[in-house]
Amino acid sequence: MPAISQDPLLIRRLIFLLLAVIVVGTLLLPLGTPPMVVNQESQDFYDAVAALKPGDPILISFDFDPASKPELEPAARALLRQAFRRRLRVVTLGLWQTGIGLAAEAIEAEAEIARSRFPQEGENAYPQYGKDYVFLGWQPGQFALIVRLTEGIQGAFPREFRGAETERLPIWNGSNGEKVRTLGDFPLVVTISAGNPGIDEWIRYGRGKEDFPIATAVTAVTSPGRMPFYKSGQIIGLLAGMRGAAEYEYLLNRSEDPEKFGVTPPPLVAALQGMNALSASHFLIIGLVVVSNIMYFTSQRRGRR
């Protein structure tokens, strides 16, 4: 029977088992949330939304699918929560066809939470579909759709997700009579981006044509590649993976204020709860790298002898 170190299949299975046990264990055990330190790019993301005034429009693009749900949905939910709590006019759409169901669900869930924050009836009720928020849905075209949005949002999406004529919705009219027509009319555009089409296309085809501030939440694996855009100021806020989402949740939970934002809902914890599993899996991989190198150098020494 070969030694464990000489059986690659056995080693692989052991690694898989260890990872599964560690991730599931840390998710199931009531370890609480770890101490959080907020990175500057996450703080900037939060500040970008916080700087908007009630009634300002914000465009949120859900550019992810169920594969990235655990990593990006917490950021999407937290962003919607902050946008609704600031009583913004929230315009949403998606560039990924298979993510539309997730987007619709998240928008409705957060709109419902916002309604419980501001328990007013009739004209003053917030948020109302079509007036305070709208989901435009999905259209084919990917980057061409972004180009089309720079020419006119209502033309790119003649009907919204529920089937109403987009042009007729009151959400486009600001309280001062200003109209939202193109991407350039938004004081902030945010893309929750898992890949392509995503933040790269928004910068290349959107900001290449119109000038609008853009922030993004991306998967951890793609975040180092987006750092040059953040450092150059082309992206004004960046949430990097589940860690970024956890920092954002932490900032949002900490800043809840019943006097400013109405009845405080249950705190956001989806990403914060994942931090223990994330930390544990990183430590496991570091441990594996160390063990692997010890084995490598031992075998090298034996070979020399």
Add this chain to the structure above:
Amino acid sequence: MNFLRQQFPLLIALVTGLVMIAQYYIAGEYSRDLGGKAADAYIIIQGIVIYLGIFSLLHSHIGKVTRLEAGWGYSIFMFLGIVLMLVAGFWSGGRLDEGTPYKWLYDNTIVPLSATLFSILAFFIASAAFRAFRARSVDATLLLTAAVIIMFCRVPWGEYLAGLISEEGGPAATRAIARWILEVPNVAATRGIILGVALGIVATSMKIIFGIERGYLGED
């Protein structure tokens, strides 16, 4: 006939390419309108291509099943999936509303299957890290060291433990190293790659527009 097969597509590529480049640099309503129309055309073509893709997929799998090729059973599942989603989609009027069969299938098949497939990556990464991250050379050692620092410092418990290990500076000092790696060498290398890719795209586009690169016509 030869003109339609060879010269005509090249002419379309030349005219379309030049017009689209020009409209980007010419200000004014007409130019803007042209850009919008071109985007519309692309969106319409992509809408049609989706159906072409479905047709191509069905055609390929029908062949597999009729020839009883290896793995033909998976093709049956593919057909079942398409039929099931189509029926559920029509039944729900194409709407993903709560309580519809379409939404139920979306929530209970697409969402968990996609998430599962993506999650499996974590296992492969762990296994690959064990096999590949070895200090075989100076370059490999640098890569390995940077990876370990980033992995350790970009998770909350890593930062916390770093604070316990080194009281002076604590997490701030450890984080500074991780941030430096992300903001200096990473940004420099990524910028280089982005610029290189952009120049490559410009060169390839020029070759296509001026008919030097004809691979899309089926030529070598």
